[in-house]
Amino acid sequence: MANSKYEYVRAFEQPDVLLPNTWIVVRIDGRGFHGFTTKYKFKKPNDVQALELMNAAADGVMRELPDLVVAYGVSDEFSFVFHKDCTLFERRASKLTTTIVSTFSSYYVYLWPKYFPDAPLTPPLPSFDGRAVVYPSARNLRDYMSWRQVDCHINNLYNTTFWALVQLGGLDAKAAEKELVGTLSADKNEILFSRFKINYNNEPDMYKKGSVVFRDFDIPSTAPNALTEAAAIPPASASTKRLSSHPPDDAGPPQSLSKTATERDRKRRVKARIVVAHIDIIRDEFWEARPWILSGKAP
Amino acid sequence: MANSKYEYVRAFEQPDVLLPNTWIVVRIDGRGFHGFTTKYKFKKPNDVQALELMNAAADGVMRELPDLVVAYGVSDEFSFVFHKDCTLFERRASKLTTTIVSTFSSYYVYLWPKYFPDAPLTPPLPSFDGRAVVYPSARNLRDYMSWRQVDCHINNLYNTTFWALVQLGGLDAKAAEKELVGTLSADKNEILFSRFKINYNNEPDMYKKGSVVFRDFDIPSTAPNALTEAAAIPPASASTKRLSSHPPDDAGPPQSLSKTATERDRKRRVKARIVVAHIDIIRDEFWEARPWILSGKAP
Amino acid sequence: MANSKYEYVRAFEQPDVLLPNTWIVVRIDGRGFHGFTTKYKFKKPNDVQALELMNAAADGVMRELPDLVVAYGVSDEFSFVFHKDCTLFERRASKLTTTIVSTFSSYYVYLWPKYFPDAPLTPPLPSFDGRAVVYPSARNLRDYMSWRQVDCHINNLYNTTFWALVQLGGLDAKAAEKELVGTLSADKNEILFSRFKINYNNEPDMYKKGSVVFRDFDIPSTAPNALTEAAAIPPASASTKRLSSHPPDDAGPPQSLSKTATERDRKRRVKARIVVAHIDIIRDEFWEARPWILSGKAP
């Protein structure tokens, strides 16, 4: 029995291959997480268990997709980066995006009982949406990552101050919000310190800087302290200098490694340790200390 | 602290709004399910528990997304249909696709222990990819659904015969495959009956016809036996006649229901029973008995 | 000498095939025609020669592209319609669009001396941009055409009144504009009639209704007066009734005519007379009298 009579419907499928030689970022976001965090009583402004569950799910995604070179998470969002030479799924946008979203969701639900043993999930279940964006240059990619990390900082400073006013200062949400209208970073630091003896710099790095997830190879590092650095996010202008740590974007066709070399490269990536760090990714240090992230080549 | 320095990266996001007035089908597929089914020892050719888990996950998706009008599943794939007037997420392809894939994955992992209590999941976890395709006319949509159901029939007849040869006939996979090369449906039916006393018509409908998931409203049905019918899939040519049961495609702009009416309509859909049936969706009966599926209006 | 070293650049070409079973409208617009009409002293509010040149160029396009079923022009714009079953250039958007724009431009420049014998073209030359839009249903397509014709009417009534105030009433542009702020159609009709003895209904149909270009076949027409009708544009609500004159949109795959039949059909279209008419295309009459436009089949 042939299926040809109906098969014409396949002609309606439209291709969605992402432009070659561009960095692919898939950002996923929790759907309706405002209600979700209320339902499961997430702590405010940051719930350590919830953040670590996000990171653990991202770890799962990194393990199942060795093509990913780095990821960055904050709050209920995570950005996953494929190298510009990546050819996974022929670079089909929907396939890349849905695979990441699906794998992340599976791990999130699977690992939930480990992080919230006393709050079993019930429908409606947590879910995530996602989209792919491509960036032509390493500078664009790093600016994207910087954008997310600056956003993390801005939001966390705001939320920390807001919840201090509510939880410690006794204000209601409306009053706290009003108090913060028009304040600058310095003002919020001042409120925290003078009224609640909170030194924002001493807040946990996971809150202030978000979570960077990457593969680490056991080689002598040129920046041994990178993982523990706690320096403040530098002024944005600091990153305008030329990138020095990544291969030039003027590469032509992807260098075709021999098949053996490709396979060896892949194996090294599969075996690499996956590290979750809460560090600055705006300045060059992070990238210079781990040249394999932007080169896409395991050391 | 302003984020404007990096915010230019948002300009790289490209819109992916699906053409208005078209039926949106999101089809999802299990990723690497060949290995997955081996790992968890799914029964061949069909594993009832695995199929019912798929259906239960689809049920979860239908409940969380009242905009969906119908879904159809077979093996490790499921197709979800949004009405042509649907405006959910402004019809953004990535948002619609990832939400379905994510929700399905969450339910699949969440419900797994209920269907496979003796085989706890371990990483790598099950995941699904998906894509959206739009169809301009109800005829195209129905032909898509027919395409999947014919595919179900073709594959199931093949698999049933193949596994009979292996499990009952003692052939190895290679020999069974060879035996089936070039056979027609009638030949396979004959092999099943003459050699294994299997009457293919008596196989469960879930295997032969797949699973249709839709909302049911408690109204006097014009086709009371629809859910139990077990008629063979009709010859493909039977469906070439004009569709008689759905509203014409020549509709202009979506009729703007009053806001109250829209809300009432939505509420009825949310409250409707979700039914999983194993019935023919190629002929007109299914659609004529449930005019709300193609009209998009709750009765 | 092989070219393979550089040929990888072809992989950056992205497909742009338009969704099957949809009506393709390519609308082109004069680029910078405000300055252009000043340079060549086009008459205001309408320049007959300029409009007839547009129509002649559209006629050239219709002759060179027999796949086009109808076109509609007003001012410096023209919309060309390919049937939903059209497979020209595999429905590639850029190819369809650029071919129409290029052919139109060639004819416009080629025919210029015939319509403006005393005003030879000099650089910068006239040019047009264009884009393709697809419509899933015949109702959508007809609403598109109606949209353009209503626009023609609105603009022409405004321009006729504006230029009467300027040319006959002695107002400067600013004063004329101010006079028209907030006026309804009835007000403009009244200004024209009471102050300038102009009955708008007596204005030429080409100005009021634009130009419809289509193929005519010498068959007994069921609406013999269609070409000469001068009835006012009907109230918009008149077109909400169901379309009765076109084939249902619920067609499945394009009926594959035999090769001979397709060839014969094409030949008839090539030989058909191309007609430019200034008539209503909002109501059903136009379409009912020429069923081949929406059916795509030469009678």
Place this chain on the structure above:
Amino acid sequence: MANSKYEYVRAFEQPDVLLPNTWIVVRIDGRGFHGFTTKYKFKKPNDVQALELMNAAADGVMRELPDLVVAYGVSDEFSFVFHKDCTLFERRASKLTTTIVSTFSSYYVYLWPKYFPDAPLTPPLPSFDGRAVVYPSARNLRDYMSWRQVDCHINNLYNTTFWALVQLGGLDAKAAEKELVGTLSADKNEILFSRFKINYNNEPDMYKKGSVVFRDFDIPSTAPNALTEAAAIPPASASTKRLSSHPPDDAGPPQSLSKTATERDRKRRVKARIVVAHIDIIRDEFWEARPWILSGKAP
């Protein structure tokens, strides 16, 4: 009279903005030029008048679109390049493509009598189709340009030999084609020289290298002989070294020149001489001598 009833059709327009920070190449091709060249008796293998008409039309396009940084033509095709920072028409693909195709067509028809005074055009008229492709890096762009120029060389050597066999050697087309099957460049050079005393190196550069069109600024050049060089196309491997003459691709957001500076820059481009040269664009010399092409900044 409001137009709102039909205006919903605008929602079917889909955006087609090209990815920022990428080089935009619009390549146009003569439509059906095989027949066209026969109709107007173009000389084989190259018709000087026809090529110079192509170049003159490209010159017209460059003049009307100061955003273009370089163009390259061969036979009946021309590639036009917009700088990666270009924001013309908000980078809408259809607008960029159709404007170039239209302007080119207008000039082609307008200038025809100057180049073919004895062969007036008659319908069907010449037309061109076109498409836009984006390239993320300057290396990709240069490889695209090299691809076209290598293609020019390959085709011209073939055509020169083919037509020598036909016009001088008395072979018919079929025999000439057969003679060339499987021949390498060296073989064709040998056929030309030994049988027809033609030294391919002495063929005109316009035939061998095509036509490069760019803006020239009257500044002391670092490569004064560039325009007259006639060196053979280098082996492809020569261009694998790193680009040294163009700005790095790792630029972030387009540097916002002050409005005055932008305007001054634009004026300089408008006033620059447009040069048509027949020179090598594969090696670095061309680009190094004219850094403004890849930098996008008038000197």
